[in-house]
Amino acid sequence: MAIPNFFYKGNRVLLRELTKTDFKLRYQGSALGYLWALLRPLMMFAILYIVFAKLLKFGGDIPHYPVYLLVGTTFWSFFTECTSQGIQAIVNRGDLIRKVCFPKYIVVVSSTLTAVINVLINLIVIAVFALIDGITPTWTWFLVPVLLFELYCFSLGIAFLLGAINVKYRDITSIWDVCIQALFYAVPIIYPIAMVATSSVAAAKVILLNPIAQVIQDLRYCIVTKETITTWSFVGEEHFIWKFVPIILVIFMLSLGSWYFRKKSKKFAEEI
């Protein structure tokens, strides 16, 4: 049982120790160390900003576009880091799983928590950028942790499901790499969703039903500008129930992932 187990002290200690180790070792041996946790997403942002904002002139009419883009890239990085690390976790920690008995979900959660720590550091950078760019903080900034939690649950669900399959079929790692590439273009990170809406409203609606898109648009709404198109505002009142599709998908993914992971975890020690 995943939830009650968490309150067992030994499990919390192990989770903390493994997370600490993961975080400590992530940038081991690099000259800049933890600074990479900041530099990597910033560099990715810089590339996308130069290519899409400066050269291709995307997002011209969106206020505070650089911050708008930074929010997108930061949380996209979080999603990719979370899922790729989480999917690999069981296989990477095979030595432990074959030799000691502990709840297996701990290795998945601990490896994804590094991504959570990274995104929290990056949130500070976003706040600084936002203030420099002249955005006035509003109470909606406090909704960011809720949205982060939603995205984390979604990532964790994927990590549990694919991580469990990955034990037997390592192909998952490669398949997921490709999926990530495809998903990147299916989520309005570099292009404004309004651009899609002008050619096809239906396509824009479909894109916004994706929980990742919903979270990123909501984050932009909360942090950057109230002019952001969100799933909630874009899906019309006549399809009221559709507004809940992203959150239902998140709950579904997490339940499916945990259920499958739990079912398969008994055999991990033998199959790795």
Place this chain on the structure above:
Amino acid sequence: MAKKSTTIQANTYSNNPVVISVKNLHKNFKLPTERAWGLKQAIFNRLKGVKGYKELKVLNGISFDVHQNEFIGIVGRNGSGKSTLLKTLAKIYFPESGSVEISGTLVPFIELGVGFNPDLTARENVYLNGALLGFSNKEMDAMYDEIVDFAELREFMDQKLKNFSSGMNVRLAFSIAIRAKGDILLLDEVLAVGDAAFQQKCADYFASIKGHQTVILVTHSMDSVRKYCTRAILIEKGKITLDSDPETVANAYQKLWS
């Protein structure tokens, strides 16, 4: 034939409470017959109606009780199922049928230094290793000094493990194993480590806990069985063929191939 009969000798420990009760344990492994790895082969096998693996009975109806403070040696040839039994006791493997009941905390050492990371300091590794065995930091604080003293590595504890010699490494791991405060200790083939002086220290230690702590030891060394164990179990092809005093079992083991 004497070795086929299962006799349980009444010994001084049989009046102690039962701490591990193993009943009719069965464990099978699926061995792939051809390369059944990867999606393609799996689909192929499914289409052809081939199972793609054959079942190997590793544990075939194992039953025994362990009483408190018994030092039990489990012996048998390679592939007889000793390690699988130990892993099943440690709940790393789940049996197909049968049950394992354990009262008290069980500290398993299937391998020394599980999770040891060369880039962490010795101190960090001790705590990480402890967490893996289910000990909180507070419990580890209490054991820490004893572990370090037994390993005789106090001045090196803030060094990264990659700077340790393999002997120092194994001494640290071994010290955690025998200083970890659990009710039951599971050890797999880990008796002789380090230099002669350290080996002597370990030997003394095992002699001293004989009769004071519940230990299950998997070993190929009949000397160890004779010296430390209060009872021994011989396993052949996943079955207990002899469960008796150490001397009888050690002799039977040595007769297996002579």
